[in-house]
Every structure is written in structure tokens, then in C-alpha cells.
Amino acid sequence: MTDLRQPALDALRDLVGRDDADFHDGQFEAIEALVEGRRRALVVQRTGWGKSAVYFVSTLLQRRAGAGPTLLVSPLLALMRDQIAAAERAGVRAVAINSTNAHEWRDVEQQLAADEVDVLLVSPERLNNPSFRETQLPALVDRIGLLVVDEAHCISDWGHDFRPDYRRLRDLIAQMPADVPVLATTATANSRVVADVAEQLGATTAALGGSDARGGDVDDRDAAADVLTIRGPLARASLRLGVLRLPDSPSRLAWLLNHLDELPGSGIIYTLTVAAANDTARLLREHGHAVRAYTGQTDPDERAESEGMLKRNEVKALIATSALGMGFDKPDLGFVLHLGAPSSPVAYYQQVGRAGRATESADVLLMPGTEDPDIWHYFATASMPDEERANRVISALSPEQPTSTPALEAMVDIRRTPLELLLKVLDVDGAVRRVQGGWVATGAPWVYDGDRYRRIAAERKAEQQHMIEYETTDVCRMEFLQRSLDDDTAAPCGRCDNCAGAWYPTAVGGEASAAARGALDRVGVPIEPRAQWPTGADRLGVPVKGRIAPDERAAEGRALARLTDLGWGGTLRELFAAGAADAPVPPRVLDGCVRVLAEWGWAERPVAVIAMPSRSKPQLVDSLARGIAEVGRLPYLGALELVDGGPTGQPGGNSAFRLAGVWGRFSTAGLDVPAGPVLLVDDQVDSRWSLTVAARELRRAGATEVLPFALAVRG
Structure with a gap:
């Protein structure tokens, strides 16, 4: 293509629906670098500048010249929906493969095979789906005309919205022919993130007209080796x-x-x-x-x-x-x-x-x-891999036999969400691999980069x-x-x-x-009863599996509020703050609890009150149970007995380990459990396994129903 500007301008005007539209500073330079220079480019421009115009116009020009489809990596479903709508307005045939449209995947495959797709949108997570990675991605890599990485700051763990799966893009780029252009776009990247993204794209940064380019001639260094950075002013006058x-x-x-x-x-x-x-x-x-x-x-x-x-x-x-x-x-x-x-x-x-x-x-x-x-603080620490946990996961995996995530969860005592995040980090680092049926260890050495994570934590704190x-x-x-x-x-x-x-x-x-x-003074949060024993509990010495027998279950319970609630959450967070002294329940909090009980609407009124044993807040729980019993004119039977030192599960573990930590640790010895509904009082509810096991013991001791009540639900 010797005269690219006019066809590019025509495509832009079709895209925006205006005959007088023209390129913003840097737009045509980026298109030219991709289509004629076959370069790798990073575009950092404010929202509304027109980054999508760069990749849609480039796609149209490439497709007219016989190139294969564009692969657009996009992080959110809402963003994908908008991108597909914008593509349709521009006459670009765009389709997506994501978790919400599995029923369309076969049609998408057929459209790709018939070369009827101009842009395929996928999430970064899809790149590591075993079926997509092994059956569809290789053929797509052979034909790909342009790779676009949208919201590219997600590549960088220095960025505010790092997603581990974005790190896989470096491997994808390495698989592609050297002359396939790559475009990364973002509106939010400081200099540290720009440098990191450029590194992930596989080269050093060549700036257009300087480190903050807004026009001029393209740097004439080897385009295949350098990433062109086009960076504009970020002021938003509106x-x-x-x-x-x-x-x-x-x-x-x-x-x-x-x-x-x-x-x-x-x-x-x-x-x-x-x-x-x-x-x-x-x-x-x-x-x-x-x-x-x-x-x-x-x-x-x-x-x-x-x-x-x-x-x-x-x-x-x-x-x-x-x-x-x-x-x-x-x-x-x-x-x-x-x-x-x-x-x-x-x-x-x-x-x-x-x-x-x-x-x-x-x-x-x-x-x-x-x-x-x-x-x-919570969100900043939740995304950081922990060395001990990582080694535990690697050691638990076999190099040959895949282990599913639920099964692994029961082996390593890490909850599902943080476990999945950790597996992604280890996968990107090459220590584990996702395959059909689960996860395997690769055998590759893995070293915890403590210095890097400490620097990132310090950067988060500074931000x-x-x-x-x-x-x-x-x-x-x-x-x-x-x-x-x-x-x-x-x-x-x-x-x-x-x-x-x-x-x-x-x-x-x-x-x-x-x-x-x-x-905000509203009270009352349901505590849903557990109905299923966790997968893998039997491997930890807990002789249960499948559904919890109806005559051993707790009923639906109530809590005063969630710790995260805007209203009562603040009061409860102070009550349970690290270092807060154990003390009798404050009168205002007890009044709120009484309001919850008054609004409960249970099928049958409880006939007695029993407390959960507490090692951290015994005064709080005992005074709460006594106060409720006094207001409700119910007998207070005391607390369940702790067996062998009490529960061993720590907050944050997964269900199988949490259950194993409380199994057999509560006893009804010394309690005259009535043949009727009992109110079971606790301070906080997290995994619900303590209440589930305690309710089972009370049901087996003769209670016809167990109604859990707690001050706070965590989360």
C-alpha cells in the first residue's frame, strides 16, 4: 500500500458516520505503523480519543489486502458488547467467544473456518482454556492478521487493575509470525506501566517524536524489534x-x-x-x-x-x-x-x-x-501470591495426573477464589499448567520473586x-x-x-x-444453611459426603448485619477490630439484635437459647445469648462444650479444611437439649461450618430445629 491515508480516512468516516471526520493526532500514525510497518505499537490516549478507530480501520485495510482476522483481547463482557456494536457500525464483522455465549461457539468456529470473521474477541482467560488453546488457537495464530490488546495496563502488575492472564500474551506474541502487527491500547498508564507493557510486547520502546509523542515522523529503527509508543495528553476538557x-x-x-x-x-x-x-x-x-x-x-x-x-x-x-x-x-x-x-x-x-x-x-x-x-488494604493484599501457599500448591500437583480445582482446594486449604488467582500466577510463571481435567505441575523450577512483590506492595501503598x-x-x-x-x-x-x-x-x-x-439502621441478614458436605472432606478424616441429611441441618438463620454494610457494618467492624477487647455486648447492639428476632417470622418460636463456645469473644457471646434469652423470656441453657481444645480451622481456608477443623469439636454434654426449636447464638459467621456442625450435634441430641443467630456475617 503506497497511499494509505485516503482509504484509511474513508474507513474512518464510515466508522463514525461523518463525511467531515478526520484523524486525531497520532491515529493515522498508529494505523500506518500497523498496516504498512507491520509494527508493534502501544497507544496511550485519553478515553474518547478513538483508540478503537485505530484497530477497526487497521482491520478493514488489512482484510482488504487479504490478511487474516484480527484477534482482539478484551477484559470485560460489557466492553466486548460495546466493541461488537461499534464494529457493526463500521461494517466490521466481529464475534466473541466468552463464558456467556457457549451456545454460539460452534457457529463462531464455522464462521472462522469460512473466513467470515474480521475480528474475534476473546478474554485473556480464554487463551488458557485447554480446548481453545489446543484446538482453535494454533490455526488462528497461523492466519492472524493483527493482534489487539485492549486495556493493556492489565498486563502490568504495576498497574491498578493487573490480571495475571494478560501475561500470557507475551507467549502468544512469541508464537506469531514476526510480521504480524500488534497493537496495545490503554487510557491509564504511567511511565512505569508503559515500560512494563512494552517489555511484555517483547521489545524496547521506540517513541514517536519523543517519550510523549503527538505527531511527527516514525522512528526508522527496526520495526520488528521495537514497540512504537504513541502517547497523547490526558486532559479531559469536558x-x-x-x-x-x-x-x-x-x-x-x-x-x-x-x-x-x-x-x-x-x-x-x-x-x-x-x-x-x-x-x-x-x-x-x-x-x-x-x-x-x-x-x-x-x-x-x-x-x-x-x-x-x-x-x-x-x-x-x-x-x-x-x-x-x-x-x-x-x-x-x-x-x-x-x-x-x-x-x-x-x-x-x-x-x-x-x-x-x-x-x-x-x-x-x-x-x-x-x-x-x-x-x-484488603484488595491490595488479596492479589499478591504467598510463597508458602504457592509451594503448597505446586507440591500437591502431579506432573501426569490432572487435579481439578475443587479437588486441589481440598488438598491445600486455600479458598476457591484466591486459589484460582494463585494458579493463574503460577501458570503464567510456568510452574503449573491447565489441561483437560484440571491442573498439572510442569516440573519447571519456580522461585518466589519476593523483592518484586515487596516493591509492588510499596507502590500500592504510595498510590x-x-x-x-x-x-x-x-x-x-x-x-x-x-x-x-x-x-x-x-x-x-x-x-x-x-x-x-x-x-x-x-x-x-x-x-x-x-x-x-x-x-442504614435496617437490621437482619439471612444466614443460608449449608446443604452439601464439601468435596474432599472424607480425605481429611471427616466421614461425610454428599447432601447433609435434612434432620441434621440447621434452619435458615439471621445476623444483625454484614461487616461490609454501610450502616451497622461500621459498628460491627469496631467490635471485631484487631486488638479490640472482649466485653459484654453494647446495649445498642443488643437492641438491634432484638429487632432482628422480632422481625424474623419463624415457623415456630424457639424454646431455648444456646451459645456457641468462643475462644476470642467469650464475654461478648455469653452476654449476647443471655440478653436475648432475658428479653425473649426463654431459658438460657449455656454454651456448647469445646472438645480437644476447640476448632482448629483458621479464617480464609477452604470448606473441606474448615469443616475438618471443627468436626467433632462441639459437644452437647451437660446441656439438657429440649425437643423443640433452639436459638444458637454466635458472634461472627464466615464459612458457616461451625454452625453447621454444632447444629448437627444439637439435632442429634433432640432439637427439632436449630435457628442460627449471629452479630455479623463476614464479607
């Missing part, structure tokens, strides 16, 4: 940033009740936890606001429906966790509001970038919470402090965010609250405050 500090969760929710309708258009309200998203959405709906919750626990079909409703302005807002983040495309999104701050300015920039992409103005307001640092500085700074907020991403074009925006004064109301009405406090 965004009006602000920070509103209010004393507590009820005040923040009351502000929303008062002022949500004053925010422009429709938008996203981000929370840090699933519980906060659900609580906030429920409160706003009850007061007439059209909102929906959107979290990683929301059903996929419901999530897709909610995305569509937001795009059509059928709701005022989605109350979302970070599950609604990267790449969600609503060009006229009017506002982004945060109830609680993300853990770094980089992560914050990523989320606020959803707003104002095709509007002159959009409002962005951060309402930080005092609980934010505790939540940051958290940087976020606190963003909240309290008196300089331009957009300039602060740009500098956080090492954008040397940063300058005052003239629009944020520090540049132009507070643009948002600060008053919180008394009626709204009362409504918010009333909503």
Missing part, C-alpha cells in the same frame, strides 16, 4: 472535577437523596463494595429514583439489561462496583460520582473517563469515606497515599491526575472546584438525613 468530604455514610447517602436529580443526564455512581452498591441502590429506589445495582455478583443477563437501560437513559444511574469500568461506552454520560475513593489516582482516572466523551460538560464528584483505607493527596490538594484536580499518569502536558483546567470554586451543593437536608439513617 470534565468538571470536585471532592466533597462529608462525615459519614448516612451523610453521603442523604446528599444523594437530595441532589441526585440535579446531576446532568444519566451516569454512574461507583461504590467500593458489593454491599454498598446494593444498599445504595435499594435506598434510592425506595425514594423514587430510577437506579439499578451493577456488581460482579449481578446476573450477566441483568448486567446487559442494565447497561442498555443506562445507554437509553431509562435509569438515572447505575450503582456500580468496578465491574462496570473499562471501556463501557456511553458517549453522553453526564456524571460519575464515587461513594468511597478508588485506591489510586490512576484507577480513579480510569473510572471517571467514562463521562463526557461526546459532551461539552460532565460532572465528576468524589465523596471519600473514612473506611476507604481498610478496603484498599493510596497519592489518592489521599488528591482528596485534600488545593491545586487543579485534573492537573493532579495528569501528573499521576506522568503526563508532562499537565496544566490547570480552570473548571474543577479548586480552580473555579465548588460547583456542587453541599447542604444535606434534615429529611433526607433521617431517611438515610433510617435505611
Whole structure:
């Protein structure tokens, strides 16, 4: 292709539907580097700049020249849906293979075989699916015309949203012919992340016109050996940033009740936890606001429906966790509001970038919470591999016989979610491999890179402090965010609250405050009974398997609240904080528990109260059980007896080990268990195996039903 610009411009105009459209600075340079130079390129540009135009236009030009399909690695289902819709508008035939469309996989395979696909979208996790990796990927690699890695900051464990499966892309690139171009795109990468991503793409970085290129001639070094970085200014002129500090969760929710309708258009309200998203959405709906919750626990079909409703302005807002983040495309999104701050300015920039992409103005307001640092700490440590755990997993795996994840979980005492994350890290490191039927050890030596993880942990801590500085700074907020991403074009925006004064109301009405406090004062969380013994328990000396016999099960129980709840969660977190002294239950907490019991609606009223034995909070549990018995005018029979020192399971282990740790450790000796329902009182509920085993003992001792009650549900 000797004259690429005109056909590229024609394709761009078809894509955006405007005859006067032209390239932004850097767009054509990236297309030229991919299509003519067959290069590897990293594009770091603000949200709305048009990164998708680069890969769709490049795909069209490549396909017209006879190249194979583009493989687009995309991290989120919401992003895939938007990318497919954008591709259709551009006349690009795009299909996806993901966890929600297994019924379409055969059709996709046939379309690929018939060369009827221009872009195939897959998640990074799909690259390690044994069937896809072994039967489809090799043929695709032989034909691939372009590899696109979207949201490429996920490659870097220095980034705010690292995903281990992205590290596999380096191996994929190594398998491809050297002349297949590669494009990585992101809106959120500082210099450290840019360097790391370029390394994962397999080469050194060659910048276009310097380290922060915005035009000029392409570096003439060997294109096959270098990664071209095109990096633009990250300022978002449409965004009006602000920070509103209010004393507590009820005040923040009351502000929303008062002022949500004053925010422009429709938008996203981000929370840090699933519980906060659900609580906030429920409160706003009850007061007439059209909102929906959107979290990683929301059903996929419901999530897709909610995305569509937001795009059509059928709701005022989605109350979302970070599950609604990267790449969600609503060009006229009017506002982004945060109830609680993300853990770094980089992560914050990523989320606020959803707003104002095709509007002159959009409002962005951060309402930080005092609980934010505790939540940051949890998520920062959850993703770090632990050396002892890693060695335990490697040792447990056979090099020949695959072990399924549930079976491995029962062998190594690591819960499913952290175990799956650890397996991904070890797989990327080459120590284990996913095959049909489970996991095997490769036999390759594995060394824990402690220095690297300590540096990453220190970087995470520094980012958290940087976020606190963003909240309290008196300089331009957009300039602060740009500098956080090492954008040397940063300058005052003239629009944020520090540049132009507070643009948002600060008053919180008394009626709204009362409504918010009333909503957060709600009590009562179900404790679902265990119905199935965990896989592998029999291998640990626990002689049970399959379903729990109905006459040995607990009934559905109740807890005062979750530890993560916006309302009672704060009180309970103080009660169970590390180092908090054991003491009798506070009167206010007991009153809340009595309210839960009054609203329970059990089929038959309990005839007695029994306590779980507690080694950490004996005063708390005993006083709680006695208080409930006194208010309910029920006999308090005392606590179950601990056998052989009591439970050995530690918080955080998996079900089989947790069950083994409490099996046979509770005794009804000394208790006159009545032939009727009994209320079983505990302090916290985590895995529910202690309550399950204790209920089994009480049922076997004659109780017709066991009704578990606890102060707090963890998580």
C-alpha cells in the first residue's frame, strides 16, 4: 500500500458516520505503523480519543489486502458488547467467544473456518482454556492478521487493575509470525506501566517524536524489534472535577437523596463494595429514583439489561462496583460520582473517563469515606501470591495426573477464589499448567520473586497515599491526575472546584438525613444453611459426603448485619477490630439484635437459647445469648462444650479444611437439649461450618430445629 491515508480516512468516516471526520493526532500514525510497518505499537490516549478507530480501520485495510482476522483481547463482557456494536457500525464483522455465549461457539468456529470473521474477541482467560488453546488457537495464530490488546495496563502488575492472564500474551506474541502487527491500547498508564507493557510486547520502546509523542515522523529503527509508543495528553476538557468530604455514610447517602436529580443526564455512581452498591441502590429506589445495582455478583443477563437501560437513559444511574469500568461506552454520560475513593489516582482516572466523551460538560464528584483505607488494604493484599501457599500448591500437583480445582482446594486449604488467582500466577510463571481435567505441575523450577512483590506492595501503598493527596490538594484536580499518569502536558483546567470554586451543593437536608439513617439502621441478614458436605472432606478424616441429611441441618438463620454494610457494618467492624477487647455486648447492639428476632417470622418460636463456645469473644457471646434469652423470656441453657481444645480451622481456608477443623469439636454434654426449636447464638459467621456442625450435634441430641443467630456475617 503506497497511499494509505485516503482509504484509511474513508474507513474512518464510515466508522463514525461523518463525511467531515478526520484523524486525531497520532491515529493515522498508529494505523500506518500497523498496516504498512507491520509494527508493534502501544497507544496511550485519553478515553474518547478513538483508540478503537485505530484497530477497526487497521482491520478493514488489512482484510482488504487479504490478511487474516484480527484477534482482539478484551477484559470485560460489557466492553466486548460495546466493541461488537461499534464494529457493526463500521461494517466490521466481529464475534466473541466468552463464558456467556457457549451456545454460539460452534457457529463462531464455522464462521472462522469460512473466513467470515474480521475480528474475534476473546478474554485473556480464554487463551488458557485447554480446548481453545489446543484446538482453535494454533490455526488462528497461523492466519492472524493483527493482534489487539485492549486495556493493556492489565498486563502490568504495576498497574491498578493487573490480571495475571494478560501475561500470557507475551507467549502468544512469541508464537506469531514476526510480521504480524500488534497493537496495545490503554487510557491509564504511567511511565512505569508503559515500560512494563512494552517489555511484555517483547521489545524496547521506540517513541514517536519523543517519550510523549503527538505527531511527527516514525522512528526508522527496526520495526520488528521495537514497540512504537504513541502517547497523547490526558486532559479531559469536558470534565468538571470536585471532592466533597462529608462525615459519614448516612451523610453521603442523604446528599444523594437530595441532589441526585440535579446531576446532568444519566451516569454512574461507583461504590467500593458489593454491599454498598446494593444498599445504595435499594435506598434510592425506595425514594423514587430510577437506579439499578451493577456488581460482579449481578446476573450477566441483568448486567446487559442494565447497561442498555443506562445507554437509553431509562435509569438515572447505575450503582456500580468496578465491574462496570473499562471501556463501557456511553458517549453522553453526564456524571460519575464515587461513594468511597478508588485506591489510586490512576484507577480513579480510569473510572471517571467514562463521562463526557461526546459532551461539552460532565460532572465528576468524589465523596471519600473514612473506611476507604481498610478496603484498599484488603484488595491490595488479596492479589499478591504467598510463597508458602504457592509451594503448597505446586507440591500437591502431579506432573501426569490432572487435579481439578475443587479437588486441589481440598488438598491445600486455600479458598476457591484466591486459589484460582494463585494458579493463574503460577501458570503464567510456568510452574503449573491447565489441561483437560484440571491442573498439572510442569516440573519447571519456580522461585518466589519476593523483592518484586515487596516493591509492588510499596507502590500500592504510595498510590493510596497519592489518592489521599488528591482528596485534600488545593491545586487543579485534573492537573493532579495528569501528573499521576506522568503526563508532562499537565496544566490547570480552570473548571474543577479548586480552580473555579465548588460547583456542587453541599447542604444535606434534615429529611433526607433521617431517611438515610433510617435505611442504614435496617437490621437482619439471612444466614443460608449449608446443604452439601464439601468435596474432599472424607480425605481429611471427616466421614461425610454428599447432601447433609435434612434432620441434621440447621434452619435458615439471621445476623444483625454484614461487616461490609454501610450502616451497622461500621459498628460491627469496631467490635471485631484487631486488638479490640472482649466485653459484654453494647446495649445498642443488643437492641438491634432484638429487632432482628422480632422481625424474623419463624415457623415456630424457639424454646431455648444456646451459645456457641468462643475462644476470642467469650464475654461478648455469653452476654449476647443471655440478653436475648432475658428479653425473649426463654431459658438460657449455656454454651456448647469445646472438645480437644476447640476448632482448629483458621479464617480464609477452604470448606473441606474448615469443616475438618471443627468436626467433632462441639459437644452437647451437660446441656439438657429440649425437643423443640433452639436459638444458637454466635458472634461472627464466615464459612458457616461451625454452625453447621454444632447444629448437627444439637439435632442429634433432640432439637427439632436449630435457628442460627449471629452479630455479623463476614464479607
